[in-house]
Structure formats: structure tokens, C-alpha cells
Amino acid sequence: MQRERPALVSVFVFLCSVNIIAITQRPCSRDLYVQVESLKEKVSNISKKLSLNCSLYTPTMEDYEICPRTTMQCFASEIIVLTHEWELEPKWKKLNRLLSRLASRINQTASKCRRCEVMKEENATTFLENLLWTVKKSNSDYC
Ligand SMILES: *[C@@H]1O[C@H](CO)[C@@H](O)[C@H](O)[C@H]1NC(C)=O
Ligand SMILES: *[C@@H]1O[C@H](CO)[C@@H](O)[C@H](O)[C@H]1NC(C)=O
Ligand SMILES: *[C@@H]1O[C@H](CO)[C@@H](O)[C@H](O)[C@H]1NC(C)=O
Ligand SMILES: *[C@@H]1O[C@H](CO)[C@@H](O)[C@H](O)[C@H]1NC(C)=O
Numbered sequence: 001m002q003r004e005r006p007a008l009v010s011v012f013v014f015l016c017s018v019n020i021i022a023i024t025q026r027p028c029s030r031d032l033y034v035q036v037e038s039l040k041e042k043v044s045n046i047s048k049k050l051s052l053n054c055s056l057y058t059p060t061m062e063d064y065e066i067c068p069r070t071t072m073q074c075f076a077s078e079i080i081v082l083t084h085e086w087e088l089e090p091k092w093k094k095l096n097r098l099l100s101r102l103a104s105r106i107n108q109t110a111s112k113c114r115r116c117e118v119m120k121e122e123n124a125t126t127f128l129e130n131l132l133w134t135v136k137k138s139n140s141d142y143c
Pocket of ligand 1: 042045
């Protein structure tokens, strides 16, 4: 029994490193979807206690289809606004890094993309619903 453990550990390490390599090559993150869902739940929990009227620039499905990278970048920067306005714990800011990294791996052919600042301002709930949809679409495209 004792002799088997190191072998198992090395198999585990090997599988992990293969997994990490796969993640760094593709704009795919299943973990991201779970985290956005959890942020949406957090925001919904907070809204039950206090009403916050803050709006966020919100890309649409069409934006993602035409300009996937620019759209992901917009979501990433608005996540920072969301965490500030809602005074969320710093851990939620890592979503910004995950989204930025995902954005940097997406190839985009369109040359004219709408700037984040011209997108419609929506409440946090609508913003997170659109983000969830976008991450789901991105995972179905690339995972
Ligand atoms: C939201 O509230 C429910 C019920 O109080 C709790 O179980 C859940 O963990 C909360 N979710 C988050 C993300 O804080
Ligand atoms: C919320 O903000 C929007 C736009 O900033 C404004 O039109 C609306 O009147 C505000 N609602 C409340 C309840 O403050
Ligand atoms: C993006 O383009 C590069 C170079 O053409 C290619 O190697 C890579 O696989 C592409 N990535 C995606 C996600 O399509
Ligand atoms: C957020 O905006 C959507 C669409 O504009 C609206 O239907 C919804 O009631 C709003 N939710 C909150 C919590 O204000």
C-alpha cells in the first residue's frame, strides 16, 4: 500500500499539468461559468436587503457574435465597476482576470467593434444574465 502512493501522486500531477496546458491554449473556462453563477446569486442575495441603483455597460448577444474579444474585455472591465459599486469582497475581482485572460485568447476578425462606453446601461442582474449567456456560448464554441 505504502509503495503505491508516490505513483498515484505523480499520475495526479501529470494529469493536472496536461489540463493546465489545455486551458492556456484555448479560450475555454468551465470554472468561469460556475463563478459567474455564484456572483449572480451573491448580487441577488444583496438586492434582497438593499436596493442599489447602479448600472453597467452591458454587451448584447449580437456584440459577442460580431466582436467576441472586445465583448469579453468589456465584461471584464465592468466586473471591476460592479465589485466597487456593490462593495463586494476582493475575491470577486478574480473574475476580471479570468475574463481578461479568456478575451486575450479569442481571435477576432471584425475591425469595427462597439466601444464598451456606447453599450446600453443595465442593472447588475441583467448584466450578469448577459455575461452568463456569453460565457456559455464561448464554452460551447471553444471547450
Ligand atoms: C445566498 O443566500 C443563500 C441563503 O441565505 C446562501 O445559502 C448562499 O450561500 C448565498 N450565496 C452567496 C453566493 O453568497
Ligand atoms: C435609477 O437610475 C436610473 C438611471 O441612472 C434613473 O433613471 C432612475 O430614476 C433611478 N431609479 C431610482 C429608483 O433611483
Ligand atoms: C487563433 O489564431 C491562431 C493563429 O492563427 C491559432 O493558432 C489559434 O489556434 C487560434 N485560436 C482560436 C481559439 O481560434
Ligand atoms: C433590471 O432590469 C431589467 C430590464 O431592464 C428589469 O426587467 C428588472 O426588473 C431589473 N431588475 C432590478 C432588480 O432592478
